[in-house]
Amino acid sequence: MLNTHSGSTLGSSQLKLRSLEAVWHPCTQMKQHEVIPLVPIVRGKGVWLYDSDGRNYLDAISSWWVNLFGHTNPSINAAICDQLEKIEHVMLAGFTHEPVVALSERLKEIAPGSLGHCFYASDGASAIEIALKMSFHYWQLCGQSTKNNFVSLQNDYHGETLGALSVTDVAIFRETYAPLLRQCTHVPTPDWRYAEKGESSENYAIRAAALLENYLEKHHAEIAAFILEPLVQGATGMGMYHPVYLKRAREICNRYRVHLIADEIAVGFGRTGTMFACNQADISPDFLCLSKGLSGGYLPLSVVMTTDEVFQAFYDDKTARAFLHSHSHTGNALACRAALATLDIFEHDQVLDGNKIKAAYLNNIALPLSMHSKVKNFRNCGMIWAFEAETDDPDFAAKCFQAGLQQKLLLRPLGKTVYFMPPYVINEQEMDLLIDGTLRVMDAL
Numbered sequence: 001m002l003n004t005h006s007g008s009t010l011g012s013s014q015l016k017l018r019s020l021e022a023v024w025h026p027c028t029q030m031k032q033h034e035v036i037p038l039v040p041i042v043r044g045k046g047v048w049l050y051d052s053d054g055r056n057y058l059d060a061i062s063s064w065w066v067n068l069f070g071h072t073n074p075s076i077n078a079a080i081c082d083q084l085e086k087i088e089h090v091m092l093a094g095f096t097h098e099p100v101v102a103l104s105e106r107l108k109e110i111a112p113g114s115l116g117h118c119f120y121a122s123d124g125a126s127a128i129e130i131a132l133k134m135s136f137h138y139w140q141l142c143g144q145s146t147k148n149n150f151v152s153l154q155n156d157y158h159g160e161t162l163g164a165l166s167v168t169d170v171a172i173f174r175e176t177y178a179p180l181l182r183q184c185t186h187v188p189t190p191d192w193r194y195a196e197k198g199e200s201s202e203n204y205a206i207r208a209a210a211l212l213e214n215y216l217e218k219h220h221a222e223i224a225a226f227i228l229e230p231l232v233q234g235a236t237g238m239g240m241y242h243p244v245y246l247k248r249a250r251e252i253c254n255r256y257r258v259h260l261i262a263d264e265i266a267v268g269f270g271r272t273g274t275m276f277a278c279n280q281a282d283i284s285p286d287f288l289c290l291s292k293g294l295s296g297g298y299l300p301l302s303v304v305m306t307t308d309e310v311f312q313a314f315y316d317d318k319t320a321r322a323f324l325h326s327h328s329h330t331g332n333a334l335a336c337r338a339a340l341a342t343l344d345i346f347e348h349d350q351v352l353d354g355n356k357i358k359a360a361y362l363n364n365i366a367l368p369l370s371m372h373s374k375v376k377n378f379r380n381c382g383m384i385w386a387f388e389a390e391t392d393d394p395d396f397a398a399k400c401f402q403a404g405l406q407q408k409l410l411l412r413p414l415g416k417t418v419y420f421m422p423p424y425v426i427n428e429q430e431m432d433l434l435i436d437g438t439l440r441v442m443d444a445l
């Protein structure tokens with residue numbers, strides 16, 4: 001008889017076995033767990049995760065890029081506990097509450113440009129669906145019914161629901177789900193790794209932008225929006241590019257009356273060194289999608305921020321002209337409080353300045369790693385570091401993950417790309433452990 005008492009503490013091996021029976025884990029070939037054990041986590045503190053066997057791991061990838069200020073952060077915990085005593089959740093149609101109002105006003109203040117209208121959902125992919133639908137619907141409302149396609153970048157990732165997957169460029173997904181997806185054009189990526197030998201990242205980005213312009217010049221009448229991951233193309237391997245591309249993309253989208261959707265789900269909230277990646281090109285998109293770090297990584301929450309121009313197109317006496325999209329947990333009060341507590345930390349602790357010092361420290365101690373014989377393209381943008389491992393081993397990612405655990409590191413390479421995206425609370429001693437451990441991992445593989 002299984003123990004089903006919620007909150008019970010299971011033994012480590014029992015937890016692993018029962019998880020494999022009952023939980024279908026994400027992004028996982030379940031059969032591989034016949035040989036690779038699950039890691040049962042019982043608690044976390046700061047950058048550290050602790051498993052039920054008493055081992056600890058430095059969360060070098062912020063638990064899939066969501067965590068900003070460490071696990072069980074005292075001030076975020078306190079904010080959620082306080083909110084829990086007031087109201088945990090109430091529907092956001094016909095009702096409102098202080099956390100969602102306060103969060104929307106603060107996001108408006110810090111977001112680039114004038115993105116004064118916040119539409120909430122619970123995860124990144126849903127935010128992408130909302131931005132795509134809103135853009136399409138806007139053009140319908142403006143009588144431009146031919147504008148119903150989207151353009152994205154080669155190697156972009158926008159999530160895995162069907163609409164988001166249509167604008168995502170990951171071969172394995174595109175092939176498997178092709179019959180379910182919309183046709184979408186992917187214009188060449190400005191990722192500097194694709195530059196000609198000797199070509200600067202800036203010149204390459206300018207050349208890539210010219211190809212975007214060629215495309216929109218011909219097809220703008222059918223295109224509702226251009227969607228991109230600003231500065232860092234995360235999920236397909238931390239491809240980094242020059243901000244001039246964003247500047248050009250904004251100009252080109254204006255010229256051809258195409259919306260610009262900035263998917264800052266991964267890069268928003270300081271990851272690239274500025275609060276938002278768009279800040280580095282001094283541009284503002286028509287739609288800004290945020291999630292992951294929005295709630296400090298605590299609770300599922302996402303938001304699409306847009307302009308007054310878009311909002312006004314839907315503002316009408318007729319219900320049918322409204323944006324009738326909904327999610328059950330839209331604007332969840334607990335998640336909004338976690339987000340407000342997260343923004344408080346940014347404000348009070350001068351996080352962006354502190355991160356510059358941390359990034360400089362890590363770049364300095366990472367010199368031996370960047371020169372390691374099996375390390376290629378070592379690169380950094382804000383609080384993101386990445387390199388490619390020189391290897392022909394098709395199982396590199398799984399082996400590196402295992403070897404990382406041996407060094408008390410949670411690393412989860414994307415193919416041959418090893419990356420660090422640590423919580424911002426990481427200290428110098430922890431950065432030393434991260435680099436030393438990764439060097440040992442690369443030596444061993």
Ligand SMILES: *Cc1c(COP(=O)(O)O)cnc(C)c1O
Nearest residue numbers: 123124125157158159263265266
């Ligand atoms: C993670 C991610 C998404 C999807 O967010 P989910 O919450 O996983 O659905 C979309 N876009 C980018 C750039 C992401 O990194």
